Amino acid sequence: MRLITRVRSLAFVVWLICAGALLALAAVVGLSTPVSVTAAPGDLNLFVSQYPQVENTELNDCVVCHSSGTDLNPYGEDYLAQGRTMDALMLIENIDSDDDGVANKVEIDVALEPGDEDQTPSQAFIPLIAR
Ligand SMILES: [Ca+2]
Ligand SMILES: [Ca+2]
Numbered sequence: 001m002r003l004i005t006r007v008r009s010l011a012f013v014v015w016l017i018c019a020g021a022l023l024a025l026a027a028v029v030g031l032s033t034p035v036s037v038t039a040a041p042g043d044l045n046l047f048v049s050q051y052p053q054v055e056n057t058e059l060n061d062c063v064v065c066h067s068s069g070t071d072l073n074p075y076g077e078d079y080l081a082q083g084r085t086m087d088a089l090m091l092i093e094n095i096d097s098d099d100d101g102v103a104n105k106v107e108i109d110v111a112l113e114p115g116d117e118d119q120t121p122s123q124a125f126i127p128l129i130a131r
Pocket of ligand 1: 104
């Protein structure tokens with residue numbers, strides 16, 4: 001009887017150690033995984049509400065804020081940093097999130113991605129667009 005009780009106690013201790021190790025592993029994996037943000041349908045609806053001119057363009061898509069999968073592009077990061085609201089969209093209109101030399105709103109007006117530095121309007125058209 002004593003032996004059975006000891007074996008059960010030992011099994012319980014081993015189970016506790018394994019469970020603790022699994023929890024520690026899960027915590028390490030969780031902490032080392034980059035934070036990703038998934039666009040809520042509300043974010044895109046908000047964007048299209050603010051900029052209805054993009055409704056039938058490629059900007060009516062996750063690419064506005066995401067570079068790939070759930071990774072945010074610079075515009076998405078700025079939008080997130082400002083609180084993911086209509087006010088956030090307006091607060092980041094006049095900055096150049098992707099550092100391509102053109103303000104976000106100017107790019108949005110011509111349906112180019114404000115978070116993709118490889119998409120920028122021709123420098124010759126910028127004075128006309130920015131009016
Ligand atoms: Ca830009
Ligand atoms: Ca751009």
